[in-house]
Amino acid sequence: xxxxxxxxxxxxxxxxxxxxxxxxxxxxxxxxxxxxxxxxxxxxxxxxxxxxxxxxxxxxxxxxxxxxxxxxxxxxxxxxxxxxxxxxxxxxxxxxxxxxxxxxxxxxxxxxxxxxxxxxxxxxxxxxxxxxxxxxxxxxxxxxxxxxxxxxxxxxxxxxxxxxxxxxxxxxxxxxxxxxxxxxxxxxxxxxxxxxxxxxxxxxxxxxxxxxxxxxxxxxxxxxxxxxxxxxxxxxxxxxxxxxxxxxxxxxx
Numbered sequence: 001x002x003x004x005x006x007x008x009x010x011x012x013x014x015x016x017x018x019x020x021x022x023x024x025x026x027x028x029x030x031x032x033x034x035x036x037x038x039x040x041x042x043x044x045x046x047x048x049x050x051x052x053x054x055x056x057x058x059x060x061x062x063x064x065x066x067x068x069x070x071x072x073x074x075x076x077x078x079x080x081x082x083x084x085x086x087x088x089x090x091x092x093x094x095x096x097x098x099x100x101x102x103x104x105x106x107x108x109x110x111x112x113x114x115x116x117x118x119x120x121x122x123x124x125x126x127x128x129x130x131x132x133x134x135x136x137x138x139x140x141x142x143x144x145x146x147x148x149x150x151x152x153x154x155x156x157x158x159x160x161x162x163x164x165x166x167x168x169x170x171x172x173x174x175x176x177x178x179x180x181x182x183x184x185x186x187x188x189x190x191x192x193x194x195x196x197x198x199x200x201x202x203x204x205x206x207x208x209x210x211x212x213x214x215x216x217x218x219x220x221x222x223x224x225x226x227x228x229x230x231x232x233x234x235x236x237x238x239x240x241x242x243x244x245x246x247x248x249x250x251x252x253x
Contacts, residue, residue: 017054021045024058024103024230030096032060061135064236065094065107065225066152068129073245077121083242085119094235107225107233123244131156132225133236134198134216141165141212144205149190151199156221161198163214168207 025033025041038057045055067090073082093100093115100111109130116125129152136147142165159177166172166184173181178197185191185202192199198218219225227233 018052020054020056021049022056022058024060026060026096026103026232028097030062033057058230061228061231062234063135063225063227063231064133064234066129066131066133066236066238067112067127068237068239069125069127070241070243071116071125072123072243074121074123075244077245079242079245082119082121082245083240085121086116086240087238089115089119090235090238094233096232096234101232101234103232104227104229105233106227109222109224121245128222129239130222130225132217132219134161134200134218136214136216139213139215142204142208142214145187145208145212145214146203147200147214147216148203149199149201151192152218152221153193153196153198154221155195155197156218157197158217158219158226160215160217163202165208165210165212167210168204171202 023041023045025037027033027037042055042057049055071082071086073079092098093112095101100107107130109127112127112130113125116122116127131152134147134150138145139162145165147163157175157177159175161173161175161178163171163173163185169187171185171187173183173185173191173193175181175193175197178193178195181194183192183194187202187204190199190201225233
């Protein structure tokens with residue numbers, strides 16, 4: 001699969017390019033494109049591009065989407081069997097070759113409701129979480145630090161968060177929508193933003209430098225999940241509770 005973005009610019013005196021085309025590709029079956037595949041594609045495109053156009057291949061990102069909810073089952077259907085069928089349906093939906101998994105195309109709540117409601121034995125489903133799993137990126141330093149145990153709160157929004165270390169053990173957090181948080185953080189201690197939009201823990205095996213930065217993106221807790229032009233959705237964590245069926249209650253992490 002492929003996606004293309006085009007950006008116009010003033011003619012570059014070095015390259016002679018007046019516009020740039022960035023191509024994002026995903027190999028059949030998933031994974032990252034090989035160096036050979038990228039080289040072959042660039043060679044193919046270079047022979048066919050217009051004069052003054054520069055072509056490049058951008059970085060592919062698989063964006064994991066976490067799902068959770070309650071599935072209500074008709075009394076004459078097996079809970080265990082339906083749980084397996086739900087897992088199979090989600091795997092097929094998020095398969096890289098699925099028609100739903102396209103570059104930059106959101107994961108729509110309506111598609112997931114339709115998918116689950118169509119499973120024989122499902123009376124109805126209540127989706128309580130359909131959200132993009134944060135994928136932290138180290139923008140500056142912080143080589144020995146990671147963000148773990150993310151919790152997406154009910155007030156979560158579609159925004160980019162930037163964590164900046166103010167010392168080897170403390171940090172601040174700023175969101176593009178939520179702004180600078182008054183709650184400061186400490187490494188190794190669970191952290192929550194001011195309105196509980198997001199929670200996580202920073203774990204460092206070696207002290208970071210003051211000014212080191214880590215960023216990540218969030219979406220709403222249960223809504224259509226947006227995708228950037230270089231992103232393809234991927235199945236993340238699932239947590240469904242089954243009510244009814246052959247057993248009265250069962251949790252499936």
